[in-house]
Amino acid sequence: MKKLKSFKYAAAAAVSMMASATIATAQIRVVATTPDLASIAREVGGNKVSVVALAKPVEDPHFVDAKPSHIVTLNRADVLIEGGAELELGWLPPLLESARNSKIASGAPGRVVASAGIRMLDVPTSFDRSKGDIHSLGNPHFLVDPDNAKIVAKNIADHFAAVDPKNAATYRANLARFTNAVDVKTIQWVRALAPYKGAKVVTYHKDFVYFARQFGLAIIGELEPKPGIAPSPAHLASVIGAMKSQGGKVLLVQPYQNRRTAETVARQTGAKVLDMPQQPGARAGTDTYIGMMDNLVNTLAAGLK
């Protein structure tokens, strides 16, 4: 009897394993270049998709190593979500070349260009590298504006539906839920930052321009003299001067930026350095897009108090 029971358990376990394997194989395999895109993909895809991000939450998305393990991940992907504004230009092309996966080739239903339909800022009128590492399609740090997150979510949902039509209704429902959640949160975020409208902030890199536009902040300078160019003493001196004369109170930095440089400027100006990671998961409790945005808004509001 005992034997029979254990056999039953074993059989049940085997069946459940097979069932979960079936579910696993039925899921569409989604690869996102960055964790913020991955988070939105999870919201839209729900349990119909499995999502991995190539860049780690604290990793500089401009400088991800084109590791061979990423080739394997891309080789097996059904969908690839890329930012679309050349943020990944330094590492994604050789990975795709080696991955030889036509499902995620440019123009395929499995290739999501997240930025499609977004009104890009800082679009250069000429391509000149003496102006620093500018992206020809505009500033790629657009996801910290929740309006853009909704556009990205819609792009993702469209492609999920194209790749996996039988679950299209689910993706659309998830999209609606995510969009509503972002709308509700946006009202809260705008309210939370409303008292600081026009507040003068300094960033390390030009990575908060969309956030500043959405929430009415005034960016009075960057520690980098030009995008991607290391801060020079002369430039820092001019930023310090601007902060003193205009009253800049906070410096926004991300985990992969030189916090010590920011601290030096902060000491000179009495400003606060605020850790404002733009990727979900970079800080505990911020695993989702909304969690990440909550953290940005709360950190900034507390810093500007």
Added chain:
Amino acid sequence: MIKRGLLCLCAFVATIPVAAQTPQKKDSTAKADSAAADSIALIKQLEKELGAPNADTTSTTSQSPRATGGYMNIGFVSLVDAGWTSADDIDALQPGDHDPKARGFTLPNTEITFDGNVDPYFKGFANIVYKIDKDGESAVELEEAYLQTTSLPYNLQLKAGQFVTEFGRQNPQHPHSWAFVDQPLVLNRMFGPDGLRSQGLRVSWLAPTPFYTEAMVTIANSTGETAWSFLSPESESIHGASVAERKVKAVGDLLIAPRLATSFDLTETQTLVLGASGAFGPNNSGPSNRTRVFGIDGYWKWKRAAAQAGFPFLSLQAEALSRSYEADDRTPLPGDDVVPPGEVLKDRGAYGQLLWGIKPRIVAGLRADWVKADAALSSGENRTTRSRISPNFTWYPTEFSKFRVQYNYDDRKELGVDHSLWFQFEFLLGAHAAHRF
């Protein structure tokens, strides 16, 4: 003339109109709220057949020629070397074709690179190298020109044309992505001043393993200076006899180069790549002699999780090669009466290089080089035993420029010790292909 032609080509390409935007998937789902999956599939099918309009909702992303793929990316890379050495025979001291070649200045490598999608099935690459030799003469070489498949089934990929052979780590790399100013001695010994490259076909297969494993084999011509250990017209420096004329009669007379590479992420911040390569083909020391080259390579890299512009990092790269060069039935050089005996010439060597990315844009490097030839009854001059230690320091103002300074301590045994100090400056223009890991 060639230069002028290329300039015209560049100008022409610059005027190529912006490529049509890739058709985006239409927002069919909005209309299909209550539709069954079949009807959505049908709509998608129709979109495919009729061409779907852009899925745009508010305002389009501003497009540029580069972003929409102006049919072809063009890049230009130039290396300028300068320095001094205690050796008078600089050609022998710095045998690589892209090494510094003179007391004073050398332009060892200026590349024009082209790449782009040929059509939905192929990508195309070309790399044309200009260099100015120590006498001030310009030379041009078609280093690479090949197409590569994009969508073969079963994880296969084909490459065809003229290309650097995928043997080990550094041989397929172009000089501007080297971590040192000169070619490792062992690669020079086995593959000559320009490395191993030829005209041929390469098949690659990405294995369905949970970790990266790629198997590839190159079948290529075994003739020419860049098939150094094979049917190179300069092989006298290896075997020390007259170069035998050998015709290609069977597949066995071609160069066959298999390679197996695998990689593991040891931790979130550490990656290891291991490879084993071979190169087999005929040599022209006699009518039926063959050469076998074997190599193993390893690369380990640590990069801090929250690295700033990719720094700090630590990496170790090492390669070891051995060559077995049959030299039977040799014909003495003109004026030489002694018939060289039949024997197998055995050479081996290795290098290891450690790079420390100290802080953003600053890298310190240390390389140890060693080559050894087993004693032979008779052989050419290119079989000496020597070693070299090279510390260096590189500053990258951006990804598009670099300054490097390198000291070489060369020990050429019979010839004694030499000291060299080399500087290198590099700049990049236009599209720059991202580097592989």
